[in-house]
Amino acid sequence: MSSSTPDSLNLGRLNRRAFFTTAAKGLGAAALLSNLPKGWSAPDVGTSEAPESPNVNFGMIALTDCSPIVIAHEKGLFKKYGINSTVTKGANWAAIRDSLSSGSIQATHMLTGMPFASTMGLLGSPKKPMIIPWLMNRNGQAITLKQEWNGKVGADPKAIKPFADAAKAKGEPLTFAMTFPPGTHAMWMRYYLAAGGIHPDTDVSLITVPPAQMVANMKIGKMDGFCVGEPWGARSIADKIGYTSVTTQDLWKDHPEKVCAFTEEFAEKNPKTVKAVLKALHEASVWLDDMANRAEQCEIVSKATYINCPPSIILGRLMGDLDYGDGRKVKDEYYMHFSKRNCNYPQPKYGTWWLSQFRRWGMVTGAPDYEGIVKKVMRTDIYEEAMKEIGYVHGGLDNSKETLFDGVTFDPADPEGYAKSFAINSIKG
Numbered sequence: 324m325s326s327s328t329p330d331s332l333n334l335g336r337l338n339r340r341a342f343f344t345t346a347a348k349g350l351g352a353a354a355l356l357s358n359l360p361k362g363w364s365a366p367d368v369g370t371s372e373a374p375e376s377p378n379v380n381f382g383m384i385a386l387t388d389c390s391p392i393v394i395a396h397e398k399g400l401f402k403k404y405g406i407n408s409t410v411t412k413g414a415n416w417a418a419i420r421d422s423l424s425s426g427s428i429q430a431t432h433m434l435t436g437m438p439f440a441s442t443m444g445l446l447g448s449p450k451k452p453m454i455i456p457w458l459m460n461r462n463g464q465a466i467t468l469k470q471e472w473n474g475k476v477g478a479d480p481k482a483i484k485p486f487a488d489a490a491k492a493k494g495e496p497l498t499f500a501m502t503f504p505p506g507t508h509a510m511w512m513r514y515y516l517a518a519g520g521i522h523p524d525t526d527v528s529l530i531t532v533p534p535a536q537m538v539a540n541m542k543i544g545k546m547d548g549f550c551v552g553e554p555w556g557a558r559s560i561a562d563k564i565g566y567t568s569v570t571t572q573d574l575w576k577d578h579p580e581k582v583c584a585f586t587e588e589f590a591e592k593n594p595k596t597v598k599a600v601l602k603a604l605h606e607a608s609v610w611l612d613d614m615a616n617r618a619e620q621c622e623i624v625s626k627a628t629y630i631n632c633p634p635s636i637i638l639g640r641l642m643g644d645l646d647y648g649d650g651r652k653v654k655d656e657y658y659m660h661f662s663k664r665n666c667n668y669p670q671p672k673y674g675t676w677w678l679s680q681f682r683r684w685g686m687v688t689g690a691p692d693y694e695g696i697v698k699k700v701m702r703t704d705i706y707e708e709a710m711k712e713i714g715y716v717h718g719g720l721d722n723s724k725e726t727l728f729d730g731v732t733f734d735p736a737d738p739e740g741y742a743k744s745f746a747i748n749s750i751k752g
Contacts, residue, residue: 374596382431386552388581393439395607404599415533416503424451433584434506452587456705459581463659465556468548477668480519502550512550517747518729554637566648572657579673598709610664665718670702672735682742685749686746
């Protein structure tokens with residue numbers, strides 16, 4: 324018999340731990356552990372890769388583009404990567420922001436502009452640095468106009484200008500709604516109105532309404548148009564309350580839309596947790612972009628705990644079957660998608676575009692630090708690390724120019740020149 328000293332026992336434990344950790348990475352933990360002798364266990368297999376904070380509460384708003392988070396939760400994909408997930412529906416975007424800032428949720432479905440506004444302390448947002456390591460979807464929003472204009476105003480916002488001028492002259496300006504001042508819907512609505520010769524800050528009233536309340540507010544005559552994510556554009560048509568003037572993909576093909584956001588503080592303390600979340604979101608997003616799964620997606624996300632809308636209303640636009648409600652019907656190849664065409668890479672140029680719009684609309688005084696702020700918020704490094712760990716080959720960085728529906732081209736190398744190029748603006752300083 325050989326004797327064992329405390330040092331030799333410790334060495335044996337360390338060697339055994341190293342064996343399990345290395346072998347689990349190479350062979351897969353399940354395969355390895357299934358062949359262990361009876362009575363053996365390896366409680367620390369993979370602990371070096373385990374999330375630091377496995378319990379993650381995810382925020383979401385009742386919009387179709389919450390789907391990656393919901394599907395990753397419902398299909399056990401978060402669990403697969405060591406995340407014990409819960410999903411909490413927020414009443415509005417301000418509530419979501421405040422919950423993330425306070426730590427009552429740790430990750431969230433969020434409008435692209437919100438982490439920038441919070442990082443910079445703009446538009447009533449308490450200054451709390453946030454990051455975007457993941458773009459959740461492209462496309463899938465719409466600008467809805469009241470039924471009274473059906474047949475009078477189509478896709479061209481210039482047709483609204485006579486109505487806007489007349490209402491302003493009476494001292495009763497038209498009212499348009501978006502979901503949050505620095506968010507996507509606000510920027511789409513502002514861009515659309517300005518392209519029609521209408522100043523969103525002086526010619527009309529621009530109000531904030533939570534997504535799920537848009538249709539009800541239009542029904543009682545509180546607004547003339549709104550911009551929001553699906554399914555509420557389709558819902559307005561089904562309820563004969565309004566019709567679609569343009570989808571946001573009509574404004575900008577494959578535009579960025581929602582993100583998965585974290586506070587910078589949480590991400591710095593929990594890098595493995597953040598990467599685990601991204602890995603699960605990747606699998607959910609690939610599943611979502613299999614069109615054969617879209618009907619099941621709608622059944623899941625339509626539940627009262629999530630969107631609370633009939634699946635049939637959600638499904639049409641997810642399949643690219645677009646009925647504008649004014650006689651126009653198209654098969655739209657730019658329907659909402661979640662993974663394809665390098666959807667999820669947090670392209671810095673999109674952050675730069677947002678800052679150019681903050682500049683254009685007087686949300687900042689003087690030129691912002693475009694490069695510095697974007698580098699702080701759009702975390703390509705985290706995305707790339709997470710995808711490398713699962714062997715996913717993404718499309719990488721894209722600094723190409725973008726041209727929107729009015730023919731104006733955005734060059735990410737000159738955001739300040741772009742912001743100042745628009746005749747209609749609210750630039751300060």
